[in-house]
Every structure is written in structure tokens, then in C-alpha cells.
Amino acid sequence: MSGAPLANNAMEGLKAQLPPPRPPTKPPASSLHIILTKALGESTPRQANGSINLDAGFINLILELSANNERMIQRLEATVNQLNAKVDPMITEMAEFRSFMKTGSKPATNAGKSFASVAAKTLEGFIHAPTTRPPPKQVIASLKPKRVIIHSNPANTTLKDVPSGALVQKANEALLGLDAQVEGKAVAIRGASVLPSGDVSFYTKN
Structure with a gap:
């Protein structure tokens, strides 16, 4: 009786190794x-010895x-x-x-370590982000009250050829016409320069 399970297992293994059955339809020739x-074919004429001449x-x-x-x-x-x-x-x-x-x-992927991650881990403990935010641009500009930058039209490059003395004269004439004052004193310009960007930087006396 003990040989029956072994025979069944052998038959199952044989079935698993058999090739799949032949398909019912033949492939196109x-x-x-x-x-x-x-x-x-059989209808082709043959020689006496059974050979076929081609x-x-x-x-x-x-x-x-x-x-x-x-x-x-x-x-x-x-x-x-x-x-x-x-x-x-x-x-x-x-x-x-x-x-x-x-x-x-x-699923977890075995991605390689990037240079940024390695550098961040190496520099950990040495570089820290600032804890305070920088002051606004208006505050930074107020720290330099004697310098004023006037943005010019990038398409107009005529100011680059104007001497700085002429710029100072024209600016002071415009300020006099506007009656510009700071703390009761008239605003006057003592110097001017044209930046590489085409903007004009004025330096006031007060």
C-alpha cells in the first residue's frame, strides 16, 4: 500500500514534463x-530508383x-x-x-547616493542655516541715503554718452523745478555716474 502514493507522485511529475498538446489548426504554409x-509530392514523376530530377x-x-x-x-x-x-x-x-x-x-529601490546627499551628510554639524532673516530691501536702501539709483530704459543708450557733469546739472535743475526738500533743506546732487546696466547713480549732498 505504501507504493501507491509514490506511483501517483511519479505520474504527476511525468505529466508536468510532457510538452503541451499540438494545436488543432496548422500554421499557414x-x-x-x-x-x-x-x-x-507523390504525383511528381520519379526515376526508376525513386529519385526526382530538378x-x-x-x-x-x-x-x-x-x-x-x-x-x-x-x-x-x-x-x-x-x-x-x-x-x-x-x-x-x-x-x-x-x-x-x-x-x-x-517597493524599495537600490538608488545610488547622490553627491548632494553625501556632501550634506559630510558637512552636517559644520554649516547651519541662518536663524534670522535679512532686513527688507527698503531698510537696506535707507542705510545709504546719499546714493540714489534711477533705472533707465534699456533700449535707450543715450545717457552713456552724456558727461557726468551734464547729468548733475540737469538733475539739479529738475530738483529745483520740483522744489524737492529733505527736512526743510533743498535736495542737491553732487555727483553722478552711469552704471554698466545703463542705470544712473546719483550722489546727493544731504
Whole structure:
């Protein structure tokens, strides 16, 4: 009685090793197969010894068809490889998505360490972010009350050719016309310069 389970296991292993059954439909025949079937079929005239005579033109045709079939097979294999190269990443992504839907977490990837992460870990404890914010631009500008920068039109470059003395004179004339004052005193300009950007920097006396 003890030999029965062993026999059953052997039969199951044999079934697992058997090839799949032959498909019920035959694949379409190639042109080479059709020609060879007609040339070597039972209805083809044969010699007394059973041989079949084939002329040189027919042999060349068979060789050409055989080479054409080989080229078609190579193209088919290349197409299958291209499809596999596109499908394999999709299968991997689908497997990761299924794992994410089941566990709620993305599978860990062995990503290499970047230079930024290594540098940040190396410099940890030596460099710290500032704890106080810098003052606003208005406060920084108020610390230099004697310098005023007037932005010019970038398309107009005529100020670059004007002497600084003429700029000071024109600016003072404009200030007198506007009656510009600071703490009861008239605003006067003592110097001017044209920056590389085309803007004009004025230096006031008060």
C-alpha cells in the first residue's frame, strides 16, 4: 500500500514534463513549403530508383525563397525583441503597482547616493542655516541715503554718452523745478555716474 502514493507522485511529475498538446489548426504554409510539397509530392514523376530530377532554375528559386524566409524570420525576431523591450518595463511597473495597492508602500529601490546627499551628510554639524532673516530691501536702501539709483530704459543708450557733469546739472535743475526738500533743506546732487546696466547713480549732498 505504501507504493501507491509514490506511483501517483511519479505520474504527476511525468505529466508536468510532457510538452503541451499540438494545436488543432496548422500554421499557414510558406511559399517555399508549398513549392517543395508540389515538387516532391507523390504525383511528381520519379526515376526508376525513386529519385526526382530538378532543373537548375528550380533549384535557384528554392534557394532564393529559403533566403527570403530567413530574412523574414530575422525581422520577426527583431520585432519581437523590440516589443519585449517595451513590454518588460510595463510588466515591472504593473507588478509594482499591484504591490503598492496591496501593501500601500512602493517597493524599495537600490538608488545610488547622490553627491548632494553625501556632501550634506559630510558637512552636517559644520554649516547651519541662518536663524534670522535679512532686513527688507527698503531698510537696506535707507542705510545709504546719499546714493540714489534711477533705472533707465534699456533700449535707450543715450545717457552713456552724456558727461557726468551734464547729468548733475540737469538733475539739479529738475530738483529745483520740483522744489524737492529733505527736512526743510533743498535736495542737491553732487555727483553722478552711469552704471554698466545703463542705470544712473546719483550722489546727493544731504
